Amino acid sequence: MKHQTPTAEQPRYIKLNARDNVAIVVNDFGLPAGTRFPCGLELKSFVPQGHKTALVDIDEGAAIIRYGEVIGTAKSKIAAGEWVDEPRIEMPDAPDLDKLEISTAVPAPLPPLEGYTFEGYRNADGSVGTKNVLGISTSVQCVKGTLEYAIKRIRAELLPKYPNVDDVVALTHAYGCGVAISAPDAVVPIRTLQNLALNPNFGGEILVVGLGCEKLAPERLLPEGVSDSIVRMQDEAFDGFGAIVDAIMTQADARLAQLNKRQRETCPASDLVIGLQCGGSDAFSGVTANPAVGFAADLLVRAGATVMFSEVTEVRDAIQLLTRRAINEDVGRALVREMAWYDAYLARGGADRSANTTPGNKKGGLANIVEKSLGSIVKSGSSAIAGVLSPGEKAKTKGMLFAATPASDFICGTLQLASGMTLQVFTTGRGTPYGLAAAPVIKVATRSELARRWKDLIDFDAGRIATGEMTIEETGWELFKLILDVASGRTKPWSDHWGIHNDLTLFNPAPVT
Numbered sequence: 032m033k034h035q036t037p038t039a040e041q042p043r044y045i046k047l048n049a050r051d052n053v054a055i056v057v058n059d060f061g062l063p064a065g066t067r068f069p070c071g072l073e074l075k076s077f078v079p080q081g082h083k084t085a086l087v088d089i090d091e092g093a094a095i096i097r098y099g100e101v102i103g104t105a106k107s108k109i110a111a112g113e114w115v116d117e118p119r120i121e122m123p124d125a126p127d128l129d130k131l132e133i134s135t136a137v138p139a140p141l142p143p144l145e146g147y148t149f150e151g152y153r154n155a156d157g158s159v160g161t162k163n164v165l166g167i168s169t170s171v172q173c174v175k176g177t178l179e180y181a182i183k184r185i186r187a188e189l190l191p192k193y194p195n196v197d198d199v200v201a202l203t204h205a206y207g208c209g210v211a212i213s214a215p216d217a218v219v220p221i222r223t224l225q226n227l228a229l230n231p232n233f234g235g236e237i238l239v240v241g242l243g244c245e246k247l248a249p250e251r252l253l254p255e256g257v258s259d260s261i262v263r264m265q266d267e268a269f270d271g272f273g274a275i276v277d278a279i280m281t282q283a284d285a286r287l288a289q290l291n292k293r294q295r296e297t298c299p300a301s302d303l304v305i306g307l308q309c310g311g312s313d314a315f316s317g318v319t320a321n322p323a324v325g326f327a328a329d330l331l332v333r334a335g336a337t338v339m340f341s342e343v344t345e346v347r348d349a350i351q352l353l354t355r356r357a358i359n360e361d362v363g364r365a366l367v368r369e370m371a372w373y374d375a376y377l378a379r380g381g382a383d384r385s386a387n388t389t390p391g392n393k394k395g396g397l398a399n400i401v402e403k404s405l406g407s408i409v410k411s412g413s414s415a416i417a418g419v420l421s422p423g424e425k426a427k428t429k430g431m432l433f434a435a436t437p438a439s440d441f442i443c444g445t446l447q448l449a450s451g452m453t454l455q456v457f458t459t460g461r462g463t464p465y466g467l468a469a470a471p472v473i474k475v476a477t478r479s480e481l482a483r484r485w486k487d488l489i490d491f492d493a494g495r496i497a498t499g500e501m502t503i504e505e506t507g508w509e510l511f512k513l514i515l516d517v518a519s520g521r522t523k524p525w526s527d528h529w530g531i532h533n534d535l536t537l538f539n540p541a542p543v544t
Contacts, residue, residue: 042066048099053083053115055314057497059480075112081314081396083115098405117398126351133363136355138415144333150295150519158231159302161453161518163293165199166233171207171245178240181279193291200468204537207247216541223423226449236286301335306452307410310440313395313460315477317406320458320493325412326507332414339434340411341443343373344387348404358415365419369435391461423449440465441536454518466526471517490524
């Protein structure tokens with residue numbers, strides 16, 4: 032990455048690759064027409080922060096190159112110094128899934144990183160949590176209000192008795208009835224709900240609240256051999272609403288007593304399961320935050336941890352860079368399989384991958400999904416792709432995994448929790464208050480201006496890379512150590528400080544009846 036040597040007033044741009052014929056403006060709030068960079072380039076129009084300017088004249092139909100990759104072609108001639116915004120770019124076709132190179136550039140294993148630990152909650156099955164939370168599942172949306180009422184009482188009346196328990200969380204959703212429960216794609220929401228309850232942060236204490244007449248029988252959400260962890264509201268033994276709530280509280284009390292016995296203990300970093308996600312991305316995402324996260328991810332992989340990145344539509348247009356890194360043919364084919372499934376899913380809905388980019392993405396300088404994807408995959412670092420998870424599938428492999436999910440922040444977070452994620456690192460350029468009750472979320476800003484303005488919402492400022500204050504390596508190491516601190520409970524991210532937690536959102540590609 033090349034960038035102009037910064038001073039307080041000096042206009043600055045960032046060019047990422049020697050092949051690039053565009054660069055993004057670094058200065059807060061952009062630069063006006065007539066601005067001259069130290070290299071001699073003069074802006075012919077105002078260019079907002081994070082947006083692209085042409086470094087050379089680009090002919091009509093010629094490739095526009097960023098990250099060393101083609102992000103589109105010029106719809107008309109673009110002069111050096113002009114603003115290269117979305118209307119001037121023709122988006123290219125997506126990479127042909129039948130013509131991808133697979134496992135042709137598998138990275139050599141990175142040297143092991145030993146001696147790093149965190150203080151976690153070890154479970155009977157060997158998994159390790161970063162929180163100590165009672166999670167209460169639901170088998171149908173109908174019981175959501177009752178469970179939330181019960182949880183208010185649990186927090187007020189029971190939690191104070193159990194100081195080692197962080198919280199009680201309702202795993203609610205809009206599924207369970209009025210759905211095609213036997214349709215092939217129903218495996219996705221059902222598997223997700225089954226695996227959510229097994230998240231290491233819940234300590235193996237499973238409780239399901241059901242109604243009694245729903246299509247998704249509560250028993251399906253319990254592990255084999257567990258049968259006494261269900262409260263059915265329609266049970267004829269209950270005399271009124273109060274009795275139902277009392278039953279939930281009695282069950283919760285017993286499980287809280289068990290969770291209260293959990294104590295943090297020193298665990299190797301290899302016991303971590305980290306999820307990576309981005310939301311409210313901008314043109315700096317692939318320059319600052321995602322490279323810092325990618326470096327930290329490589330450190331985690333070197334330490335033996337499990338790390339997953341996601342969001343199919345945000346890797347689809349850069350999939351050719353990932354299949355080459357697949358550790359073997361099976362992993363490469365699994366990547367192609369997930370891309371093809373999602374292509375067909377979007378086609379059924381009359382949409383394509385261009386629907387991904389938001390108004391905020393575009394305001395932040397991302398012209399199209401191709402450019403967004405190239406910046407998004409940087410989160411995956413430089414290690415081999417060791418495995419692929421279908422939506423909601425539980426991770427069983429260590430190393431860098433691709434966990435297939437939609438790009439929706441809320442669905443992605445829910446699916447990563449089902450896959451066993453115990454801490455999430457979330458990068459943002461535009462800003463979002465997103466958080467999860469079941470796992471800590473470290474919010475990483477792409478720009479220092481955002482980190483300063485949202486000083487009590489952003490946990491980590493990666494914008495220091497763009498200003499030249501820190502290198503990618505320095506920020507990556509700092510972030511790695513912050514991950515260990517948050518996983519240990521020594522540092523509380525802002526979303527947990529304020530109690531800002533989004534609802535879980537199931538991905539249901541099956542028909543609703």
